[in-house]
Amino acid sequence: MRYLCLIYDEEKKQAGMSKSDGEAMMSEYGAFTDSIKKSGQFVGGEALQPTSAATTVRVRAGKMSSTDGPFAETKEQLGGYYLINAKDLNDAMKVAARIPAAKSGSVEVRPILEIM
Numbered sequence: 001m002r003y004l005c006l007i008y009d010e011e012k013k014q015a016g017m018s019k020s021d022g023e024a025m026m027s028e029y030g031a032f033t034d035s036i037k038k039s040g041q042f043v044g045g046e047a048l049q050p051t052s053a054a055t056t057v058r059v060r061a062g063k064m065s066s067t068d069g070p071f072a073e074t075k076e077q078l079g080g081y082y083l084i085n086a087k088d089l090n091d092a093m094k095v096a097a098r099i100p101a102a103k104s105g106s107v108e109v110r111p112i113l114e115i116m
Contacts, residue, residue, distance in 0.1 A: 001085070001086060001087070001088065001092075001111060001112070001114075002043060002083060002084070002085055002086075002111070002112040002114075003083075003084050003085075003086050003089075003092035003095075003096075003109055003110065003111055003112065004081055004082075004083055004084075004109075004110050004111075004112060005081060005082040005083075005084060005092070005095065005096045005099060005107050005108070005109055006078055006081050006107065006108040006109075006110065007078070007079050007080045007081060007082070007099060007101045007105065007107055008076035008077065008078055008079065008101070008105045008106045008107070008108065009076055009077070009079050009101045009104055009105030009106075010075060010076055010077070010104075010105065011050050011051060011077050011079070013104070014079070015050075025100060028100040029100055032098055032099060032100060033045065033082075035098075036082070036084060036095060040085065041084045041085050041086060041095055042082070042084060042085075043082075043083040043084055043085055044082070044083040045080065045081055045082035045083060046080055046081065047079060047080040048078060048079055048080050048081075050077070051069050051077050051078075052068075052069065054068070054069055055067070055068060055069075056068075056069065076105050076106060079101065079105075082095075082099065083112075089109070089111070092109050092111075093109055096109045
């Protein structure tokens with residue numbers, strides 16, 4: 001079964017990291033990504049640009065409107081995701097717990113709705 005692991009953390013904290021802390025974090029992500037690729041659990045994943053690069057689109061009464069940034073002000077922002085294969089929710093949660101941001105932010109695990 002496929003699961004989406006949505007990675008949330010504080011952008012301001014990430015932006016304020018020292019160069020060595022940032023490199024250490026990226027090294028952790030590299031090791032994690034390599035491990036799930038080797039195990040066959042990796043389907044895909046990407047980091048996202050900061051919320052300052054986001055645009056929120058709405059359609060009301062047939063008219064589109066857009067605003068800069070995310071829809072809601074939150075302490076943690078969506079920073080990226082992994083799409084993984086896991087045998088069940090327990091397995092997916094074990095994978096999510098190894099994502100480096102789980103130590104400082106949170107990882108939302110959601111099953112993919114298989115429509116087709």
